[in-house]
Structure formats: C-alpha cells, structure tokens
Amino acid sequence: MARIIAIAAPIAILVSLGVGGTVVLQALKPKPEKAEEARVGLNVFAEQVRRGDLQISVESQGEVRPKREIVVAPQISGRISYVSPDFIDGGFIKKGQLLVRVEAADYELAVVRAQSTVASAEQRLARETAEAELARQDIEDLGLDNASPLARREPQLAEARASLDAANAQLKEAQLALDRTAVYAPFSGRVRERNVDIGQVVAAGQSLGRIFANDVVEVSLPLNDEEMGRLGLPLAFAPTAEHPGPEVVFSAMVGGIKRHWTGEVVRTAAALNTQTRQINVIAELKDPYGAGADDGAPMAPGLFVSAHIEGATIHDVLIAPRAALRGDDRLFIGVPDTGKLSIRKVDLIYSDPDGAYVRAGIAPGEYAVTSPIQAAFDGMNITVMERLPDGTIKTYEPKSDTDEGKTEETVMAVSGQEGTDE
Structure with a gap:
C-alpha cells in the first residue's frame, strides 16, 4: 500500500501543477480584439439625375414621291x-x-375646209337677210297685217344664222385640233x-x-396612335398659321455621304391602314433640287429616307440615364451615404436612347444605377461608383455607424471597359 501511495502521490502532484498552470496561463492571456464584420456590398455604376428640357421626337421611314406626276398623252x-x-x-x-x-398637215386642211364652210354660211345668211328685207317691204306695200312667218322669211333667216353658227363651231374645232x-x-x-x-x-x-x-416632293410616314399622341397630332391634321406642322429632318445615304433635308408635316391621310392600324403623316420638302437640297444633293423621288419628326418641348423635367429604367416605371437609386439600394416608382413621361424623362419620383443629384442587378430588393447593400468625364472612377464608400465624417470618396484612374461585381 505504501508502495502504491509512493507512486501515485508524485503523479497527482504533477497533474495538479499542470492543470493549475493551464488555468493561470489562460487567466493571464490577453483577450483578442474583436474585428468588425466586413461589409458585403455589390459594386454598381451610377449617374446623377439632372434637370432639363425634353424635346419629344418620333422616328419613321418612307419613300420620296413627287407631289404632282402625270402621263403625257396627245388629245389627237x-x-x-x-x-x-x-x-x-x-x-x-x-x-x-x-x-x-x-x-399637222391633216389638221391644217381641216381648218381650210371649215373656213370654206363658214364663208358659204355667211353668204347664205347675207342672202336670206336681203330676201327677208324685201319680203317685209312687199308686205307693207300690200298693206297685209296677218302675213305668215314663212311669207316674212323668218324661218329661212333663222336657219341661215344657225348654219353660220355651226360652221363657226366646226372652224373652232378644227383650229383646236390643229393647236393640239x-x-x-x-x-x-x-x-x-x-x-x-x-x-x-x-x-x-x-x-x-x-x-x-x-417644286415639291412628299413622303408618307406611318405612325401609330402612341406616336401621334406624342406629337400632339389629331387624325385629321391640317396646318394653320397658329398651329404649323412639326418640323421633319429627312436623312439618307447619297453617294456614300449621309445627307439631310428639312421639311414639315402638312397633313395626315384620310384613313388608317386596316392592316397595320397606323396612319400616314404626309411631310413635304419644297424645292428639293434647289434651295431644299443638301449641298447640291437633291431629295429625289424614289429615295428611301429616314425621318426625325420634332414634337413639342416639355420644360423642367428630371432626366435619368436610359439604362437605369427598370420595366415601365421603376428606377434603381443608389444612396452613397448608406450604401443602400432604393427602388423608386416614377412618373415616366418618355424614354429614348438618350435618357428616361420623369415628372416625379426622384430628385436632382440622386444617383440612378445603370449596372444590371439580379434579385434586387429595396435596402440591398451596394457600393456606388461614378465614372467621371475624364475617365476616372469615383467610389463612394458608405460610412459606418461610428463614423462622424462624410461619405469617403475614392478616385482611381481606370482604362478599358468598365466592370461590375455581381
């Protein structure tokens, strides 16, 4: 028993010293500093919303045709x-x-024959006039009050006059044929x-x-109902001094050079096309071979041209990049201070490759996100980046809860195509 105690006692002392030393070391060990959790945010490109004017326009195409064209044909x-x-x-x-x-030989002969007929008719009328005068004197000498018209030679005189009128008509007809x-x-x-x-x-x-x-050429430009409304044109349009037709800029490649001509809308077609449900707007260009030509290049009939129709101007609208428009009425707005995505529903007026034009829903100076975002949701973490005019990229780092300053801005020079982390 004493032997066992002699062996176990040192072992117990060693174990106690080891456990105690471990506890002491753990107690004396400095506590590790807690590192803040790294913020995860999608890098997106954005452009500032600005105010400006909207010049509404519509694009169409059509073939140039002359306003007047006829078949030349003889009347004889x-x-x-x-x-x-x-x-x-x-x-x-x-x-x-x-x-x-x-x-003209045959028609000249016809004129001569007609002139002969007129001379004969004139001679006959003169003879009948003289005979009628003699008959009147005879009746007066005889004291007859009830002489018949035939005795007075009135029918004969009327016939002679009618024959002369017919002969004159034949002469005019022959002369007209000769002129033709x-x-x-x-x-x-x-x-x-x-x-x-x-x-x-x-x-x-x-x-x-x-x-x-x-002197004038015209182009039929098919437009749908939405485009007609955008231009403010009724279905039965005719220009007046108070409401002239919209200006139209035609363009086409002529001789390897892009040419432009400026005309105006003068009317609309009488009815809609039953197959396309569109209506043709007729635009004219005056003096296409003279003052209306582009540096001597006329807008000739048969040329197929593109047309840019200028509509009304809407002043003081909000303009965002077209790529920022999602669907028909939503914009993705990046908030640099918080690094959050804000999905806005806007009152869209019109959009084209140059931008999306909005009445309300956003404010000037806000950043419209142009980068594609999959599975986007309101409040999503993002990092807003802006490409400056000189080609550099400004990154807006959102400030944390402990930061007291403004949003940190980092500007770096880049080359090549812009990229987006997704």
Missing part, C-alpha cells in the same frame, strides 16, 4: 414629227416647253420616262411618257 392621233431633246429620261423641262409635236398637235409641259419638272420617238403613229390618249413637278 397622228404621226410624231418632233420630240424635244429634253423629253428624255432624267431631262429637266420648263413650264410651257414644247415636248412633242404631231404632224403640239404637246406642251404643264409645269416645270423632270422626265421620268419617254415612250415615243419621231415617226411613230400615236392615238389619242396614248402614253408618250411620264413627267413630274420638281
């Missing part, structure tokens, strides 16, 4: 004896210019096509070619 038949050298595809013509002449052997341009313009040449026999009404006036 015959053989072509002359064709103007300007009467050719692409030729420029003037109002009153002779385009085509039909051989020459076909003149009814307006100044250009020739689209020519279908005849010298020596060809044509009939009345046969097409000799097509010409169009070059």
